[in-house]
Amino acid sequence: MTATDPRESVHKRTPTMGRVPNVTRADAPTPLRNPLAFIAARWTPDPRTVRRAALAALVMSVVIVVTGGAVRLTGSGLGCPTWPKCTEDSIHNTAEMGVHGYIEFGNRLLTYVLCAAVGWAIVAARSQKPYRRSLTRLGWAQFWVVMGNAVLGGIVVLVGLNPYTVAAHFLLSSALIAVATVMWQRTRESDAEPRPLVGKAVVQLVWFLVAASVLLIAVGTVVTGAGPHAGDSSEVARMPVDWEAVAKLHAVLAWIVVTLTFALWFVLKAVDAPSGPLARTRELFLILLAQGVIGYVQYFTDLPEVLVGAHMFGSCVMWIWVLRVLLSLRERPEETAPAATPVPAQEPATSASIAGPR
Secondary structure (H helix, E strand, O other): OOOOOHHHHHHOOOOOOOOOOOOOHHHOOHHHHOHHHHHHOOOOOOHHHHHHHHHHHHHHHHHHHHHHHHHHHOOEOOOOOOOOOOOOOOOOOOHHHHHHHHHHHHHHHHHHHHHHHHHHHHHHHHHOOOOOHHHHHHHHHHHHHHHHHHHHHHHHHHOOOOHHHHHHHHHHHHHHHHHHHHHHHHOOOOOOOOEEOOOHHHHHHHHHHHHHHHHHHHHHHHHHHHOOOOOEOOOOOOOOOOHHHHHHHHHHHHHHHHHHHHHHHHHHHHOOOOHHHHHHHHHHHHHHHHHHHHHHHHHHOOOOHHHHHHHHHHHHHHHHHHHHHHHOOEEOOOOOOOOOOOOHHHOOOOOHHHHOOO
């Protein structure tokens, strides 16, 4: 039996449970607390990078509309018959589903590309110096619209392409395009108070143009919901309205928008308005003429799929330019700061200004 050293028994301490430290939120790593602030503290994008990120989000918001139209026009709306999976057993399409499965699942994958573009716009806006809360909020608004439209798209599939849900899906996509257009415009402006470039009467005329354009797009969804392109080869319910009557109403509204645009251009010339509003109005007028030609040709040629898709693309472009006309009626001059302010990126990573959410 081994003898125990008496000195060891004197110096040996009885093991006890250590005191658990009180860990708070401030002790968490900065990237976990607020990854956007963590990136912003270490990266300052060039203004052109922020503009390009906003433009990328806008382009993808149009692309997702056009590809969604392609899904309908090829009869692939139920290529993936369920949601969020493509089938009951597979998250992606299978070879047995054929080309319609590839088209529908491909459109679903583009939603992730759209999310990446919107995320890039948010990160670029958040990292810009000086920090612009209004710009970041526009990016987050796009994100939540995309999330809401993704859920609505799933509902469209689950209810078998109900035409009313399809119309709501397109209108929410138009709302996304509107927010993306405003953000793209704001990346080229300061945060100063807007200064009007035209009188109130002209602004009111433009708001009439915006309202007529919204009504034109809304009636266009009814034309689609009542028309022959149901989105799937199976029997799909259509809106119980006279399709030709609604199509003629859509044409009348288009002529009203064209007339308002021409009247606006005439008024801007008469009051000697700046070149910005004049140029945007002239561009919108040309877009409307091209859109009208496509619309009439598709109507008299029994709605060929290619022309219907081109008309959907033209609708997105028209809506963007209507908003650009509205946004061109004011300017935001560059602000002149009296003194330089400290840059948040130079502070330590554990400071409260970086860790706190914005």
